[in-house]
Amino acid sequence: ETGVTQTPRxxxxxxxxxxxxxCEQHLGHNAMYWYKQSAKKPxxxxxxxxxxxxxxxxxxxxxxxxxxxxxxxxxxxxxTLQPEDSxxxxxxxxxxxxxxxxxxxxxxxxRLTVL
Amino acid sequence: xxxxxxxxxxxxxxxxxxxxxxxxxxxxxxPSLFWYVQYPGEGLQxxxxxxxxxxxxxxxxxxxxxxxxxxxxxxxxxxxxxxxSAVYFCALSGVQGGSEKLVFxxxxxxTVNP
Numbered sequence: 001e002t003g004v005t006q007t008p009r010x011x012x013x014x015x016x017x018x019x020x021x022x023c024e025q026h027l028g029h030n031a032m033y034w035y036k037q038s039a040k041k042p043x044x045x046x047x048x049x050x051x052x053x054x055x056x057x058x059x060x061x062x063x064x065x066x067x068x069x070x071x072x073x074x075x076x077x078x079x080t081l082q083p084e085d086s087x088x089x090x091x092x093x094x095x096x097x098x099x100x101x102x103x104x105x106x107x108x109x110x111r112l113t114v115l
Numbered sequence: 116x117x118x119x120x121x122x123x124x125x126x127x128x129x130x131x132x133x134x135x136x137x138x139x140x141x142x143x144x145x146p147s148l149f150w151y152v153q154y155p156g157e158g159l160q161x162x163x164x165x166x167x168x169x170x171x172x173x174x175x176x177x178x179x180x181x182x183x184x185x186x187x188x189x190x191x192x193x194x195x196x197x198x199x200s201a202v203y204f205c206a207l208s209g210v211q212g213g214s215e216k217l218v219f220x221x222x223x224x225x226t227v228n229p
Contacts, residue, residue, distance in 0.1 A: 004158070043159075043204070043219040056216070090158055103149075104217060106158030 002026055004107035006091050012113045013081065021076040021110045023091030031097045032074040033104065034066060037088040049074060050097045081114045088112070117142040117209030121220035128195055128227050136190040136223055138179075138205035146207040148172075148181050148188040153202040153222070162190075162203070195227045 004025045013019050025032065034046040048056035049068040063085075065077040074091055088109045094102040121138040128134060140146065147166045151159040163172030168183035179190045188205060205220040 006158075040221070042221045045216055048216070092158075103161050103164070104159075106151075106160065108156065108158045 004091060004093055004105050006089075006107035006110050008110060009108065010111045010113075012115065013078070014115050015081060015083075017081075018077070018079040020078065021089055021091075021112075023074040023076075023107055025072055025074075025091075025093040025105070025107075027093055027105060029093040029095055029105070030071050031094045031102075032068060032071070033092040033094075034074065034076055035090040035092065037090055037109070043090070047076075048097065055097060078112075081112075083114050086112055086114045117146065117207060117218050119205050119207055119218055119220040121203075121205040122223050123221050125224040125226065128225065130197055130227055130229050131194045132227075134190070134192040134195045134199075134225070136203055136205075136225075138188045138190065138220060140186050140188065140205075140207050140209075142186075142207055142209045144209075145183075146209045148179070149206040149208075149217070150177070150179055150188070150190050151204040151206060151219075153204065155201070159204060195225075197227050197229055200225060200227045 007022045031050045033048050036044045045058050046060045047066045052068050063080050067075040088111050090109045091107040092104040094104045118141045122136050149164045150162040152162045153159045163174040165172040165181035168181050171180045177192045179188050202222045202224045204222045206217050209218045
């Protein structure tokens with residue numbers, strides 16, 4: 001595997017389900033990000049991790065719970081989601097946080113549908 | 116906070132047409148500027164970037180020049196191909212919500228017909 005991988009690519013879940021999204025980067029980077037991409041809205045940064053420590057949480061509802069066990073893996077745990085949470089969830093990584101000046105490498109995303 | 120405004124489209128062009136996608140920004144300080152592209156079913160990938168005023172970024176026939184005086188970073192390509200059909204995002208490294216991060220525009224969907 002190369003670059004940034006995400007699994008699953010598609011996920012359909014009910015509002016009472018619990019599921020997790022997984023992201024893995026094979027680039028030796030130290031910073032990882034979760035973004036939400038909804039139709040007709042700008043890309044929304046959700047969480048930032050730098051050297052496994054969470055450095056940013058952009059007022060994301062607690063039904064989204066990130067986990068970063070090491071610099072290569074990032075998870076997004078989902079529970080009791082709402083239909084408006086349906087979106088494409090993108091993971092990205094960069095060498096370090098560096099104020100966004102480093103290029104971010106994105107995974108293909110997980111298309112989430114909440115019924 | 117810092118922000119990016121870009122053409123939203125969607126835009127449909129014929130193959131070999133000239134492409135311009137306008138992007139303007141508002142920022143404190145001196146941000147780096149980026150164009151990312153998202154092909155169907157894929158994540159975003161960096162197309163080109165410029166880190167200071169008057170720098171020109173270029174890649175795959177696309178070009179953009181960092182214009183500080185007009186706070187712009189317009190993307191151009193002289194002759195588009197069907198394979199250029201994608202969503203294009205302008206972005207800057209700036210301050211939003213009190214911390215430095217990548218700030219994206221809303222994206223513009225381009226379709227190129229043969």
